[in-house]
Amino acid sequence: MTTQQQDLTLGADFHDACQRILDAIDGVLDGKQSVARTALTVLLAQGHLLLEDVPGVGKTLLAKALAKTIDGDIKRIQFTPDLLPSDVTGVSIYNQDTHSFDFRTGPVFANIVIGDEINRASAKTQSALLECMEERQVSIDSVTHPLPDPFMVIATQNPIELEGTFPLPEAQRDRFMARISVGYPDRQAEMDMLESHQSTNPLDRVSPALNTGELRALIDAVKTVHVSEPIKEYIVSIGRATREHPDVNLGASPRSLLQLLRAAKATAAVSGRNYVVPDDVKSIAHDVLVHRIVLDRKTKFSGRRVDSLLDSILASIPVKADGRDVAAGS
Structure with a gap:
């Protein structure tokens, strides 16, 4: 191709x-x-x-x-x-x-x-x-x-x-x-x-939008999305920050970082780009990481939520290149 x-x-x-x-x-x-x-x-x-x-x-x-x-x-x-x-x-x-x-x-x-x-x-x-x-x-x-x-x-x-x-x-x-x-x-x-919804089942109106072959083609297209080194470093920094945080008992696994990368590539593709920018990572990070992070018992009892902790981590980690510079590598 x-x-x-x-x-x-x-x-x-x-x-x-x-x-x-x-x-x-x-x-x-x-x-x-x-x-x-x-x-x-x-x-x-x-x-x-x-x-x-x-x-x-x-x-x-x-x-x-x-x-x-x-x-x-x-x-x-x-x-x-x-x-x-x-x-x-x-x-x-x-x-x-x-x-x-x-x-x-x-x-x-x-x-x-x-x-x-x-x-x-x-x-x-x-x-x-x-x-x-x-x-x-x-x-x-x-x-x-x-x-x-x-x-x-x-x-x-x-x-x-x-x-x-x-x-x-x-x-x-x-x-x-x-x-x-x-x-x-x-x-x-x-x-x-x-x-x-009162008279009909809305699912009856749903018809297939594509077949499995077309879906495989879209999945293959997502794999071609470019990810620059600064974006990869950004993702790794997020994962390590969750593991090293004093309030966290269990941080993001290496598997979760790989899945965050894949999700960011799909986010970029759905947004109409063939390269990943930091906002792609930030927009999907909560959905990918929150259910994997386990707070320690003291932090749980204090009422702090994983969402707010992840917000603070994302806000504290800089990206070495902005979206325009990252895109230039594609």
């Missing part, structure tokens, strides 16, 4: 495809353009998304709307305490005719997997997703089965309700590229919702 073709893919064609997805989600979830944009960014960065918020604000609706914009294989898993790992990944069943074991794939074998209320599953079942999300494969009876490409997990959970739930361990949370909250809509958006 020539440079001119890459620019076209990352320019007009890329923007048109992204806008079709955003318009489709906006028709379902009123007044949540920034949330839809973040979800799209994670999709293009080949990450997984954790939707964490109170019931009834549209977490599952957002997940379904994003999934329906892709003409691929979509599966939904309703997590419950009695769900087994084999209910997620699949199971080998003995075939009496062939005298061998046949592997029956589970719902995780799909392009988009929606995990509803993931924190209701036991820790054993949650751990079944670890290999799937990180290595995009499933190992059963010493046999490795690759997952479809592209592959994305969109999980929802309610952070308020504690009865009958199993909090996600840090290793599981670290597999999610971003965690976002949908939040309550504004007054006008709620008025529009009462008008448009």
Whole structure:
């Protein structure tokens, strides 16, 4: 592919495809353009998304709307305490005719997997997703089965309700590229919702905006986005600052910095640029890092939140080159 073709893919064609997805989600979830944009960014960065918020604000609706914009294989898993790992990944069943074991794939074998209320599953079942999300494969009876490409997990959970739930361990949370909250809509958006949702299901109006082949092309285009050395140093400085902060018990992992880089590249591409600027990193840093940082007990009891701590870290770290100078390296 020539440079001119890459620019076209990352320019007009890329923007048109992204806008079709955003318009489709906006028709379902009123007044949540920034949330839809973040979800799209994670999709293009080949990450997984954790939707964490109170019931009834549209977490599952957002997940379904994003999934329906892709003409691929979509599966939904309703997590419950009695769900087994084999209910997620699949199971080998003995075939009496062939005298061998046949592997029956589970719902995780799909392009988009929606995990509803993931924190209701036991820790054993949650751990079944670890290999799937990180290595995009499933190992059963010493046999490795690759997952479809592209592959994305969109999980929802309610952070308020504690009865009958199993909090996600840090290793599981670290597999999610971003965690976002949908939040309550504004007054006008709620008025529009009462008008448009009363007689029909808004998901019925969503049609696929692109197929899996086109999605793979967009993902490949995101990989061509240029990242200068100052931006890489900026990302590493953010990660090290979270680990060295006196109020932090667990800082950002190396995996999270790699995912922050990928998310920043996708942010730049969605914004119409083929290079990353510091604002791309800052705009996505909270969604990528907040759920990975664990404050020490004293700081938690003082009432300080991870968001405010990360704000102070981002404000304290200088960038060696401004956006114009960074762009000159592309």
